[in-house]
Amino acid sequence: MRAADGVVLVTGGSRGIGAATCVLAAGxxxxxxxxxxxxxxxxxxxxxxxxxxxxxxxxxxxxxSAEPDVPRLFDTLQEAFGPVTALVNNAGVLDRQARVEAIGAARLRRVLETNVVGPFLCAAEAVRRMSTRHGGAGGVIVNVSSRAAVLGSPGEYVDYAMSKGALDTLTVGLAKEVAAEGIRVNAVRPGIIDTAIHASGGEPGRAARLGPGLPLGRAGTPEEVAEAIVWLLSGASSFVTGAFIDVGGGR
Known part of the structure; x- marks a missing residue:
């Protein structure tokens, strides 16, 4: 293992892409x-x-996604290992597959709270701590978006796709806003990845069903997405900001 490169907070880090990112980053x-x-x-x-x-x-x-909780997440990590130098905005939710006309306000608010408000609040807190404008030493933010932001997820999760489109806009705007303050902001857009999130949409076998139809002929793994995330965290991507890496098997 190399000497520590920094201190990273991974939201939604206990499962799927988040868990794979935590393990790879630690390694x-x-x-x-x-x-x-x-x-x-x-x-x-x-x-x-x-x-x-x-x-x-x-x-x-x-x-x-709860404003009172966000500073505590950073404080707890800082108390354990020192100032936070990187954030991975990974926490996200989707609901059961449905057409737009069947989606109500309560579901929409829940999806947007987790997938848009949460990353925005966490990114803002990261900027307060990392930005040279605020006395920080710089840092990196990686947002976990989705190919759904580009494809729209018709007949399944247009609300989820819309939320990820908002996350893409945050990535572009924030990257430009803080580039001169020592912070890089990028995103990955996973496609069909074999994780438990598909069960939330009511189809646990969705990755197995759709994977063979991708240009690469299979669904992806959380570890493959984590590789892209950790590269964006690293100094190897030091001239990359406001960029997107699609990890979608060609779709």
């Missing part, structure tokens, strides 16, 4: 904050995996 020398909302057991498993690699991590319970 690259980052001290990791594994944020989770409810599943403490899953977060503990991620911490155990990181420990087995000789890495450093702490589990941090909290709602990344």
């Amino acid at each position: 690259q020398g980052y001290a990791v904050g594994v944020n989770y909302l409810q599943d403490a057991t899953a977060a503990r498993r991620v911490i155990e995996q990181i420990g087995a690699l000789g890495g450093r991590a702490v589990a941090i319970q909290g709602d990344a």
Whole structure:
């Protein structure tokens, strides 16, 4: 393992892409904050995996879309390992597959709270701490968007796709806003990835159904998305900001 490259907070870090990112980042020398909302057991498993690699991590319970919780997430990680130098906005939700006319305001608010308000609040807190304008030493933000932002998810999750489109706009605007303040902001857009999120939409086997139809002939893995995220966190991408990496198997 290399010497620590920094301290990274991963929202929604207990499962799927978030968990894979936590483990990979720890293996690259980052001290990791594994944020989770409810599943403490899953977060503990991620911490155990990181420990087995000789890495450093702490589990941090909290709602990344709740304004009172957000500073505490950063404070807890800073108390454990020092100033936070990187943020991965990974926490996200979707609801059952439905057409637009069947989607009500309550569902829409829930999706937007988690997928748009949460990343915005976390990014703002990261800027307050990382920006040279505020006395920080700089840092990196990576937003986990989706190919749905481009494709629209008709007949399934237009609300989810819309929320990820908003996250793409945040990525572009914030990247330009803080580029001169030592902060890079980028995004990855996963496509059909084999994670438990498909069960939330009512089709646990969605990745298996759609994967063979992709140009690469299969669904992706959380670890493949994590590789792109951790590259964007690293100094290897030091001249990259306001950019998107599509991890979608050609779709």
